[in-house]
Amino acid sequence: MGSHPEVVILGAGLAGMTAAYHLRDRDVVVIESRDRVGGRTLSGEHDGYWYNSGAQFVWDARTVAQCRELGLDVLGGEGALSAVFLNGKLAIAPDANRLFMKMPVSWVEKARFALTITRLRRIASRTHGLDAELDARSLADVIGATSDITRDILEMATTSGTGLSTQEVSGAIGLGYAIHLFGGDVNSTLKAVRGGTQQISNAIAEAIDPERLMLECKVESVAASGGGVKVRYRRGEGKPEEVEASICISAMTADAVLETIPDLPEAKREALQSVLPY
Ligand SMILES: Cc1cc2nc3c(=O)[nH]c(=O)nc-3n(C[C@H](O)[C@H](O)[C@H](O)COP(=O)(O)OP(=O)(O)OC[C@H]3O[C@@H](n4cnc5c(N)ncnc54)[C@H](O)[C@@H]3O)c2cc1C
Structure with missing residues (x-):
């Protein structure tokens, strides 16, 4: 049987998780194919040092403000070699x-x-x-x-x-x-998040209801249905399941959007194709 949230967000990378954070007071679910949040922000720790395998720096004032709101420690470049x-x-x-x-x-x-x-x-x-x-x-x-x-x-x-x-x-x-x-123009504005950039998505995952986060669920198709959207996905090797929502925010990678939303307007399809591979 399918579920009927108001908003379904596809992809739990930084974009999808940020959308989930801003909509946390609404009836929202996030569907993510991997077993973790963060997408192309992936951070780890080794021997007491943390590192980023994906995005390293943040600089947009809104991102920095969101990090602080989430209680994350944002570090400047002062003193860096x-x-x-x-x-x-x-x-x-x-x-x-x-x-x-x-x-x-x-x-x-x-x-x-x-x-x-x-x-x-x-x-x-x-x-x-x-x-x-x-x-x-x-x-x-x-x-x-x-x-x-x-x-x-x-x-x-x-x-x-x-x-x-x-x-x-x-x-x-x-x-x-x-x-x-x-001494480029971004020299003084690049910031890092203590523990790594993935901490932003991890902190959002902790701030939202865990039942709203559906990990290891791969979206297979997205189609208009009535006044809303029907999303078909598969949990692991399980049978296909469905979510119907009034609003769908797709924050998956471009290849996944092209594969799962066949009736995209041509201009959007071309724009997404132009950033492949990435
Ligand atoms: C090495 C590297 C360094 C970078 N450095 C910086 C930097 O310093 N600063 C900066 O701002 N940016 C940097 N970037 C870019 C930044 O990482 C990305 O722009 C950003 O993380 C993209 O976030 P996103 O949520 O849009 O996409 P993603 O993080 O790609 O999230 C998309 C999510 O969709 C999921 N997904 C895909 N297909 C499906 C499906 N069928 N069903 C369900 N889920 C699906 C994926 O698993 C993923 O979690 C860097 C990127 C790399 C790779």
Whole structure:
């Protein structure tokens, strides 16, 4: 027999869990295929140190405010060291200028690097919010012609921050990561959540009624039904089950949305296809 909540949220990543938190006073259920919440925020602990395998930083004022409301400890970058690993050597320094001086490369290379960073910082300082023109280009394209060593440093900073190469990430998203070790515009605003970014979703899971969270339930199809939506899902290897709700918020990955909602408007289908694979 199916259930009839007012709202059904699909996916318990940061987006789905944030929606669940804001709607916690309504009749809501969250359906998630994995056995955990957090999606692409996955954090762990080893030997007394915590780490993130997915998203590391938060910076949006609303996210930071939500973390504080949930009782999480939000840490700034003050006192953090910067490092680059180049030519088999690790250079560590307390700030951008001293890191630049300690980089194990020739002065000619340093001059080339400084020219590129200055150019990229100028672009970043002119950018406010998500710049559509930069977003339509890859970060590699925005970096443009530069020396191999400069490209290696920017590649390292970008990959460690975003999990993507400069070819894969857009100029709008990647630029701040590429230059953050060297005084980029996001340098003072990047924050971390103590215990890891997954703590945001874990804290929300604790704040909402556990019966509303359906883990290990894979959504198979979503279709309009009467004035609402019918969601078909499968719990583990079990038989298909259904939830009917007035409102459905889909916060699954793009591939899952394309697979489970066949009658999406064409423009939305194209937009989702354009971000695959990710
Ligand atoms: C290595 C790495 C570093 C990153 N660094 C940062 C960073 O520093 N700062 C930042 O802001 N962002 C960062 N990001 C991006 C950030 O992690 C994502 O943008 C964000 O976590 C996406 O959240 P989401 O809820 O939209 O999607 P997801 O977290 O992907 O959640 C989607 C959920 O839907 C579930 N799902 C999928 N299919 C189904 C189905 N059929 N049925 C039910 N459930 C389903 C998935 O299991 C998942 O839990 C990083 C990402 C990576 C990979």
